[in-house]
Amino acid sequence: MRIEGVKMKSIVSSLGIAFRGIVTKSSTIENKPTRSSSRAARKKKIKWTDRQSQILSSISKGESVFITGSAGSGKTMLVKEIIKLLKKIHGRSAVFITASTGVAACALSGQTLHSFAGVGLATADREVLFSRVCKDKEALKRWKNAKALVIDEISMVDANLFDNLEFLARKLRSKFSDERWGGLQLVVSGDFFQLPPIIDSQDSLSMKEFAFEADCWNSSFDLQVELSTVFRQSEPPLIRLLQGIRRGKCDFEDFKLLKQRCSNTEPEASVIRLYPRNEDVKRVNEKRLSSLEGKLVVYHALDSGDDPWKGQLHQGITPTCLNIRIGARVMLTKNVNINRKLVNGAAGTVSNFFVTKDGAVRDLCSDNGCGLLPIVRFDSGREWVVEPEMWIVMEGDKVCARRMQIPLVLAWALSIHKCQGMTLDRLHTNLSRAFDYGMVYVALSRVRSLEGLHLSGFKPRKIRAHPKVLRFYEDHFE
Numbered sequence: 213m214r215i216e217g218v219k220m221k222s223i224v225s226s227l228g229i230a231f232r233g234i235v236t237k238s239s240t241i242e243n244k245p246t247r248s249s250s251r252a253a254r255k256k257k258i259k260w261t262d263r264q265s266q267i268l269s270s271i272s273k274g275e276s277v278f279i280t281g282s283a284g285s286g287k288t289m290l291v292k293e294i295i296k297l298l299k300k301i302h303g304r305s306a307v308f309i310t311a312s313t314g315v316a317a318c319a320l321s322g323q324t325l326h327s328f329a330g331v332g333l334a335t336a337d338r339e340v341l342f343s344r345v346c347k348d349k350e351a352l353k354r355w356k357n358a359k360a361l362v363i364d365e366i367s368m369v370d371a372n373l374f375d376n377l378e379f380l381a382r383k384l385r386s387k388f389s390d391e392r393w394g395g396l397q398l399v400v401s402g403d404f405f406q407l408p409p410i411i412d413s414q415d416s417l418s419m420k421e422f423a424f425e426a427d428c429w430n431s432s433f434d435l436q437v438e439l440s441t442v443f444r445q446s447e448p449p450l451i452r453l454l455q456g457i458r459r460g461k462c463d464f465e466d467f468k469l470l471k472q473r474c475s476n477t478e479p480e481a482s483v484i485r486l487y488p489r490n491e492d493v494k495r496v497n498e499k500r501l502s503s504l505e506g507k508l509v510v511y512h513a514l515d516s517g518d519d520p521w522k523g524q525l526h527q528g529i530t531p532t533c534l535n536i537r538i539g540a541r542v543m544l545t546k547n548v549n550i551n552r553k554l555v556n557g558a559a560g561t562v563s564n565f566f567v568t569k570d571g572a573v574r575d576l577c578s579d580n581g582c583g584l585l586p587i588v589r590f591d592s593g594r595e596w597v598v599e600p601e602m603w604i605v606m607e608g609d610k611v612c613a614r615r616m617q618i619p620l621v622l623a624w625a626l627s628i629h630k631c632q633g634m635t636l637d638r639l640h641t642n643l644s645r646a647f648d649y650g651m652v653y654v655a656l657s658r659v660r661s662l663e664g665l666h667l668s669g670f671k672p673r674k675i676r677a678h679p680k681v682l683r684f685y686e687d688h689f690e
């Protein structure tokens with residue numbers, strides 16, 4: 213038996229659960245690819261589609277672009293390439309990378325849009341926001357120094373905020389006050405058919421809600437493109453089903469296909485369950501964890517930096533406190549080795565713990581003077597010692613906060629909000645409990661194949677696309 217470079221003959225079982233060994237960055241555990249090798253592997257694989265290439269060329273010309281498209285059509289992947297390009301064009305310190313949620317921001321090593329803007333809750337009048345930013349030296353510096361602004365997961369940004377930010381950009385960058393966004397090159401990405409903004413109102417149909425309803429929306433972009441090739445799924449019936457659901461449609465064929473995926477039998481524990489509400493996620497994970505026997509191992513994240521950036525680390529990118537036992541279902545919260553498919557979203561089961569005297573691990577999790585590292589058997593069959601990883605919150609080229617933690621989360625259950633952006637091999641969900649527009653689409657579009665989709669029920673009326681979103685896509689992309 214061999215755990216990726218950890219020779220089992222050198223491992224002695226002690227404490228009933230723990231192995232003895234040494235883990236250092238230079239140890240025999242082959243879980244750190246060189247940066248250049250993983251970059252080379254990625255470079256070899258990507259052949260940009262015509263639309264993706266069109267966007268890259270428009271960015272090179274300094275144009276502002278809105279990138280949309282179905283789940284799995286390569287928006288995030290393209291945005292990562294765009295960020296590299298923007299840094300070459302404008303310099304690292306003039307490119308600001310933001311997203312509407314902390315999870316999405318950390319995935320791009322950026323910051324939340326609110327923290328970039330320095331607007332706090334942003335519900336105040338725009339003149340109040342302006343004086344608030346003027347009093348915040350750092351925020352003011354960001355606005356003045358920026359040459360490019362990236363905003364990911366735009367579907368969760370509301371119209372009012374988008375208009376207010378454009379106003380602030382023009383007013384704070386007085387040299388460019390005649391230009392939209394004060395002359396910033398803007399790159400916005402997201403799919404409005406996915407999760408909508410949280411608006412504090414009962415009557416969302418009569419007021420502005422989505423960012424595309426902002427007064428400045430159309431004048432903000434030189435180019436608005438919908439990516440049409442789906443990469444995450446390859447089966448035509450599944451792609452057709454998902455494209456229909458994205459637009460709130462479920463015809464007889466779709467109904468039949470979804471019915472076939474329904475079953476009353478409990479799926480095996482290795483299948484991830486998706487729930488619309490956090491309390492269900494917590495309840496299921498805690499219940500499953502407490503049903504396991506054996507020692508509970510606790511990892512406390514090590515955070516550094518200042519607020520508000522430090523606060524972003526608590527927004528769900530990876531747990532502040534991770535409790536696991538042997539047998540726990542877990543999922544990676546970071547890409548740890550792309551070549552070996554150990555990527556954000558890869559699921560597995562904790563098979564044991566590895567004892568190390570490594571100081572960094574001991575600070576996270578101390579046990580009899582040693583630290584324990586989880587050994588995970590991934591569903592691909594690969595067994596891997598999971599080492600601590602670092603998350604950083606950047607502002608331009610400045611690191612403002614860091615978190616060190618074991619990159620795992622309990623994964624018998626996840627919330628639909630948390631899974632936006634993920635790719636899953638297998639999932640189980642009950643569609644009859646979805647409560648928001650786009651929720652059914654986000655949940656179903658995570659899975660790669662029909663075989664991996666398990667439903668315990670669905671109600672066709674829960675498959676809903678917002679009428680305003682439908683109109684926006686008809687007007688702009690058909």
Ligand SMILES: Nc1ncnc2c1ncn2[C@@H]1O[C@H](COP(=O)(O)OP(=O)(O)OP(=O)(O)O)[C@@H](O)[C@H]1O
Pocket residue numbers: 257258259260261264281282283284285286287288289290403443444632633634635
């Ligand atoms: N040009 C391409 N060729 C091959 N694969 C691609 C290409 N573009 C993207 N992909 C792959 O498609 C998959 C989905 O990409 P990505 O996560 O960027 O989609 P997305 O549009 O951001 O999805 P979501 O809306 O669900 O977040 C990834 O595995 C990515 O590697």
